[in-house]
Amino acid sequence: MGKKRKSMAIMVHSGTVDKLLPVLTLASTASTMDVETRLFFTFWALNALKKGGLENVKPPDFLRIGTDTMKEKMRKAGIPSLQKLLQMCKESGNVKIYACSATMELMDIKEEELIPEVDGIVGAATFMDIALDADVSLFI
């Protein structure tokens, strides 16, 4: 009998690049290790799933640098862009992206505004189900 695959669940809450970068770095790294990864986007993070959203993710206010400066720093350090990381996640087939239904109500976001990489719109009970069986659960 085969060993159960390892899995990770992340509740993604923050909408700034310093938080979304670790989220997508962990997810893409996990995907290369054949870890089943489920990302549940809620609150500010949901803006990154809107069409054009990921390209415009900002650094946090306290950093006082612009989005383009941050992108340039990442490029120079050899770090893939958020869009590239998301693409790597999806191509692996090991990462599912979920949008939080309650946040969509709260922020008045419609399903047709979301990028096609989103695998589904789900509630907190779905996240709980996934997290309870995951080897790693994080809130970022």
Next chain:
Amino acid sequence: MGKKRKSMAIMVHSGTVDKLLPVLTLASTASTMDVETRLFFTFWALNALKKGGLENVKPPDFLRIGTDTMKEKMRKAGIPSLQKLLQMCKESGNVKIYACSATMELMDIKEEELIPEVDGIVGAATFMDIALDADVSLFI
């Protein structure tokens, strides 16, 4: 022999509504799934456990909207208030609320200032004990 009940431990650190809403939503959702949940309030989150605190939890500074506007948005989206969510947690019997003893010293908060929903004042070792045996542990 019965299967061990699933459990969740959350270290609750943030004091703003965008973080306390996921905390209490996860806890109340877990409670309906018969998951034993332990919330350990520390730092800024402890203000929410003071009498009158939960009613006055603010949106984060960067949002630049008031507490009443946020409450109205939540009401329109059909999201229960933080007080209602806490009540649901407690009525389920599956959620315990702890206050961090070191934070009470640091912020000079007295036991009599806390709401009666608090089940105990405990230290970091108690959180560690709970988290090491939990199926899900989060820091929010």
Next chain:
Amino acid sequence: MGKKRKSMAIMVHSGTVDKLLPVLTLASTASTMDVETRLFFTFWALNALKKGGLENVKPPDFLRIGTDTMKEKMRKAGIPSLQKLLQMCKESGNVKIYACSATMELMDIKEEELIPEVDGIVGAATFMDIALDADVSLFI
């Protein structure tokens, strides 16, 4: 056959005292409970691993108090300083400190700028490996 030791993995992301205090409190508490703890410092947290960094960790902007005031509050509450907590972690032999290699590139930090308490410079795959086998994983 002996029982496997319990373990904890923390991805340390924040660079302010309100977040680094729980990180080092949990790590030092865990170390006294013989829990193997691995701290993976990334992003803002990496500044705390630079020589002189831990002494100058600031309170978050929204608090609007200075570093010295925060230190004095901690001292009065009987809470050890961040430096003392790190020392307790290292003396226990149960805590390893890692610096994130990608962040070092991004922030242009050189290995010789780091304090000697750092056990190694590693990538996200190392964190994933550790977290997948840990009893508790947190992002702080």
